[in-house]
Amino acid sequence: MHAAPPSSLEKHYARIGVVLIAPTVLVFCAVILYPLVSAIYLSLFSIYTPTLAGEWVGVDNYTALLASGDFWSAVRNTLIWTVGTLILQLVFGVAMALLLNQSMVFRSLARSLVLFPYFLSTVVAVLVWRWLFNDLYGILNHVLLIAGLIDAPVNWLGQMPNAMISIILVGAWKYFPFVVIVVLARLQSIPEQLYEAATIDGAGPFQRFTDITLPQLRDVLVVVVLLRAIWDFKEFDLIYLMTGGGPVGATRVLSLLVYEEAFRVNRMGMASTYAVAMMLVLLGFTLVYLRQTNRLEEG
Amino acid sequence: MNASRARTIWSIVAWTIVLAVVFPLIWMIVTSVKPQAELFSIPPTLMPETITFEHYRRLLTETPFPRFFRNSMILAVTTTVVVVALGTLGAYSLVRFKYRGRETLATLVLFTYLMPSVVLVIPLYLMMAKLGLANTLASLVIAYTTFALPYALWLLRSFMTSIPVDLESAALVDGASRIGAFVDVILPQAFPGIVSTALFTFILCWNEYLFALVLVNSDSVRPLTAGTMNMLITSFNIDWSLLMAASVMMSLPLIVIFTFLQGTLTKGFGAGAVKG
Amino acid sequence: MIFEKVRKTFGSTVAVHDLDLTIDEGEFVSLLGPSGCGKTTTLRMLAGLEEPSGGSIRIGDRVVNSVPPAQRDIAMVFQSYALYPHMTVAKNIAYPLKKRGVREPERSERVRATARLLELETLLDRKPAQLSGGQQQRVALGRALVREPQVFLLDEPLSNLDARLRAHMRAELIELHRRIGRTMIYVTHDQLEAMTMSTRIAVMNAGVLQQFATPADIFHRPANVFVAGFIGSPVMSLLEGELTRSDEGDGTGPFRVRCGALEVALPAGLLDRSAAPGPISLGVRPEDVLLGSGAHTATVGVVERTGHESIVRLDARGTPLKARAPGDTPTATGETVRFSLRVERLHVFDAATGNRLNADAEDR
Numbered sequence: 001m002h003a004a005p006p007s008s009l010e011k012h013y014a015r016i017g018v019v020l021i022a023p024t025v026l027v028f029c030a031v032i033l034y035p036l037v038s039a040i041y042l043s044l045f046s047i048y049t050p051t052l053a054g055e056w057v058g059v060d061n062y063t064a065l066l067a068s069g070d071f072w073s074a075v076r077n078t079l080i081w082t083v084g085t086l087i088l089q090l091v092f093g094v095a096m097a098l099l100l101n102q103s104m105v106f107r108s109l110a111r112s113l114v115l116f117p118y119f120l121s122t123v124v125a126v127l128v129w130r131w132l133f134n135d136l137y138g139i140l141n142h143v144l145l146i147a148g149l150i151d152a153p154v155n156w157l158g159q160m161p162n163a164m165i166s167i168i169l170v171g172a173w174k175y176f177p178f179v180v181i182v183v184l185a186r187l188q189s190i191p192e193q194l195y196e197a198a199t200i201d202g203a204g205p206f207q208r209f210t211d212i213t214l215p216q217l218r219d220v221l222v223v224v225v226l227l228r229a230i231w232d233f234k235e236f237d238l239i240y241l242m243t244g245g246g247p248v249g250a251t252r253v254l255s256l257l258v259y260e261e262a263f264r265v266n267r268m269g270m271a272s273t274y275a276v277a278m279m280l281v282l283l284g285f286t287l288v289y290l291r292q293t294n295r296l297e298e299g
Numbered sequence: 300m301n302a303s304r305a306r307t308i309w310s311i312v313a314w315t316i317v318l319a320v321v322f323p324l325i326w327m328i329v330t331s332v333k334p335q336a337e338l339f340s341i342p343p344t345l346m347p348e349t350i351t352f353e354h355y356r357r358l359l360t361e362t363p364f365p366r367f368f369r370n371s372m373i374l375a376v377t378t379t380v381v382v383v384a385l386g387t388l389g390a391y392s393l394v395r396f397k398y399r400g401r402e403t404l405a406t407l408v409l410f411t412y413l414m415p416s417v418v419l420v421i422p423l424y425l426m427m428a429k430l431g432l433a434n435t436l437a438s439l440v441i442a443y444t445t446f447a448l449p450y451a452l453w454l455l456r457s458f459m460t461s462i463p464v465d466l467e468s469a470a471l472v473d474g475a476s477r478i479g480a481f482v483d484v485i486l487p488q489a490f491p492g493i494v495s496t497a498l499f500t501f502i503l504c505w506n507e508y509l510f511a512l513v514l515v516n517s518d519s520v521r522p523l524t525a526g527t528m529n530m531l532i533t534s535f536n537i538d539w540s541l542l543m544a545a546s547v548m549m550s551l552p553l554i555v556i557f558t559f560l561q562g563t564l565t566k567g568f569g570a571g572a573v574k575g
Numbered sequence: 576m577i578f579e580k581v582r583k584t585f586g587s588t589v590a591v592h593d594l595d596l597t598i599d600e601g602e603f604v605s606l607l608g609p610s611g612c613g614k615t616t617t618l619r620m621l622a623g624l625e626e627p628s629g630g631s632i633r634i635g636d637r638v639v640n641s642v643p644p645a646q647r648d649i650a651m652v653f654q655s656y657a658l659y660p661h662m663t664v665a666k667n668i669a670y671p672l673k674k675r676g677v678r679e680p681e682r683s684e685r686v687r688a689t690a691r692l693l694e695l696e697t698l699l700d701r702k703p704a705q706l707s708g709g710q711q712q713r714v715a716l717g718r719a720l721v722r723e724p725q726v727f728l729l730d731e732p733l734s735n736l737d738a739r740l741r742a743h744m745r746a747e748l749i750e751l752h753r754r755i756g757r758t759m760i761y762v763t764h765d766q767l768e769a770m771t772m773s774t775r776i777a778v779m780n781a782g783v784l785q786q787f788a789t790p791a792d793i794f795h796r797p798a799n800v801f802v803a804g805f806i807g808s809p810v811m812s813l814l815e816g817e818l819t820r821s822d823e824g825d826g827t828g829p830f831r832v833r834c835g836a837l838e839v840a841l842p843a844g845l846l847d848r849s850a851a852p853g854p855i856s857l858g859v860r861p862e863d864v865l866l867g868s869g870a871h872t873a874t875v876g877v878v879e880r881t882g883h884e885s886i887v888r889l890d891a892r893g894t895p896l897k898a899r900a901p902g903d904t905p906t907a908t909g910e911t912v913r914f915s916l917r918v919e920r921l922h923v924f925d926a927a928t929g930n931r932l933n934a935d936a937e938d939r
Contacts, residue, residue, distance in 0.1 A: 014396060017392045017395070017401075018392070020392035021404065023388070023389070024385055024386070024389035024452065027445055028404075031446065032411055032414065034422055035414060035418055035422045038422035039418055039421070042422075096316065102305070102309040102313070104306055105306070105314075110313055110317045113320070113321050114317050116320075116324060116553075119502050120550060121505065121506035121523075121524055121549055122506060122508055123508055123528055124327075124550055128543075131326075131327075131543065132326065136339075173320065227412075231412075234414075236417050236509055237509055240509075241508070258415075258417040258421075259509075262417075263513070275417065275421065278418065279414075282415070286412065
């Protein structure tokens with residue numbers, strides 16, 4: 001007959017594991033739980049930001065949101081921004097990764113340099129680009145004038161559709177290296193033998209690309225697209241610093257709307273309502289991302 | 300087409316694009332050493348006719364810039380230490396231990412990507428006000444930890460999963476406790492990954508803007524990002540030379556890290572990103 | 576060491592089923608079986624790296640189910656060696672001593688003594704990555720030996736070595752066991768290793784213990800079809816057939832076996848009294864098939880000549896058999912030969928349960 005073990009080894013280990021992750025869990029409660037609950041809670045109030053004095057308004061904020069022209073145009077702006085910059089990031093990112101996968105001189109230096117925009121502070125990026133975009137002294141206008149592509153200096157940030165195009169371009173410049181890193185890592189793991197076998201079978205370069213490279217990239221691209229979509233959708237720093245939402249709210253995306261509502265118009269309750277709406281959209285994206293990564297892991 | 304001709308063509312194409320990508324940064328450096336007068340010449344000059352460090356001198360002696368730099372340094376280093384410490388322990392827990400709710404936690408990490416910083420900023424602002432920490436570096440350290448930790452965990456997890464389990468088993472049989480095995484085996488093996496993560500966290504904190512903007516409102520506590528933008532807004536005339544000089548100085552840590560450690564940084568990213 | 580009704584499940588998979596095993600001190604026991612049979616899981620439970628889902632494990636008179644590995648006085652050599660990559664050979668070997676609080680200078684002395692024993696002295700300052708496979712394996716052994724534990728666990732330690740080194744290390748391990756006399760538990764899928772090194776072998780399949788006996792018993796009296804087909808090189812021929820009973824009165828026993836076209840009368844007393852007519856499996860070892868003369872005929876198929884012997888494949892009118900013959904046998908493919916069987920060495924197994932029906936079957 002065997003005796004019951006006194007205290008299970010596995011349980012003992014489990015306890016250590018829990019202790020190790022406890023501080024992290026605490027932080028996560030601060031990052032996820034608290035803001036989520038807060039935002040939902042605050043969205044039911046009307047709060048004056050400087051004094052933090054508030055009164056209950058229930059779902060009035062939400063009805064105002066649905067009727068608000070500001071909200072819907074912010075949604076539209078956010079979608080234009082996200083889709084525009086995402087497409088550019090993808091195209092340039094994949095193209096660059098493919099290029100950097102070829103044999104060339106100083107290849108590792110090139111790979112490092114291309115990453116600079118991503119790790120640069122948004123503030124620095126914005127300052128540099130605002131200087132480049134400067135209508136009188138910016139080099140961009142100068143180059144375009146000399147090339148004969150324009151007749152007069154362009155106001156990049158103060159006019160539409162220039163402003164939206166400008167931020168989409170700068171966003172692409174800043175974030176495409178992320179796509180490069182991920183795609184390049186995947187490209188490097190494709191065994192050379194696959195290409196060799198295809199060449200022996202008579203496949204030309206374009207066929208090799210469509211039949212071998214693309215299928216291998218598909219998984220990674222899905223992940224990259226979803227991640228970048230989520231991050232671009234959330235973007236605040238870049239747009240706020242480049243155009244401030246102007247001209248006349250033409251580039252005001254949802255994140256800016258939340259900020260303005262909270263700290264310029266001083267209506268923290270309404271701002272929280274916008275925030276909740278934003279999070280719901282992102283939730284949709286994240287769920288799709290989760291389903292895709294789970295499917296990839298199984299498959 | 301033979302191999303070396305192909306190589307030349309790829310080199311030219313790739314390097315043209317790389318230079319185009321890097322051009323803004325080069326322009327930034329060039330602008331920062333041009334004298335004011337030359338700055339506003341039309342057409343703009345590509346290479347500076349004269350080089351001056353006048354703007355740097357002004358930046359360091361006549362503006363709060365040094366203070367901003369110091370604040371950013373303290374902030375980034377402190378947050379990195381905290382995040383790496385918590386993250387290493389947490390990642391180890393997620394990777395090697397079994398307990399209820401572990402999978403849910405791993406999924407929750409993903410949900411943190413959901414949080415737009417604008418949404419986080421409002422409750423944090425309220426919390427800091429209540430705790431009496433408004434306008435202090437400590438409030439920024441706490442705030443930065445909350446958003447840097449998920450990224451650190453993500454990176455550290457992927458590094459730790461590549462360490463063979465047998466090593467810890469051997470340590471356990473040899474007489475180590477779980478924590479002993481962690482210190483003797485995991486830490487030394489994960490060290491390159493920990494360094495990568497630390498650098499990445501440092502950069503993340505160094506570059507952060509929104510929290511610095513909202514949670515702090517006095518120059519003595521402001522970090523570089525908010526401080527420099529503030530200089531832009533408060534001055535009547537935009538002093539581009541000064542701003543470019545400030546931009547170059549702000550990017551110094553990045554350039555240093557990149558020159559010496561480009562390999563480690565991107566390796567971590569590549570590994571972590573694909574696993575997600 | 577005693578395993579009592581030990582069970583291990585991973586989720587819905589049962590890795591080990593109700594294992595009952597008693598290992599005496601100083602034995603060299605091999606856990607032998609194909610991949611996935613549960614032998615490594617059993618070893619890991621003994622080490623404390625897995626916890627049994629049911630039953631109890633005893634070392635000495637202590638129930639150790641919940642005792643952490645560090646406290647079990649056990650050393651283990653892993654299949655991958657698991658040497659600490661960031662430590663030198665000397666530090667690797669010293670590690671267990673360090674964990675147990677052995678101080679200098681005793682620690683260095685013991686490390687040096689172990690290194691001398693395994694001829695590792697010149698390698699003490701190298702890192703594992705700079706060593707060959709054989710050297711790494713010796714370091715792993717050294718790390719286990721230096722502690723002088725009660726029990727040594729070895730998880731397929733020779734599988735990553737090339738054939739010649741493996742043969743050499745087999746002899747070394749046998750010698751080691753003789754010299755230090757401690758209990759060794761050895762996991763392998765290679766039956767040659769198990770047969771040459773063990774005092775007893777525990778054959779496992781799909782989580783169930785098939786037989787636990789000395790190598791001689793396992794070879795001559797396999798307890799069931801699985802063990803019979805697993806041990807021996809070349810493998811025993813297993814033929815499906817029918818057991819019948821008749822009384823011929825010609826001096827042979829009552830039982831006859833028919834496999835296809837082959838019919839054999841079994842000697843009296845070969846089978847256990849409980850044997851009854853019905854479907855069976857007949858096991859014939861190649862060395863028990865004698866070519867040249869006899870009551871049976873067959874056509875010769877492929878002949879594999881290894882220099883010192885030949886393995887001749889026979890087709891006895893539809894029944895396949897293998898025979899072992901001397902290296903210079905003139906037998907060639909396509910010939911018709913006569914052969915006889917050493918009937919007293921035939922193995923008969925019940926077709927349904929796979930269990931041995933011979934009278935000498937022991938309880939496992």
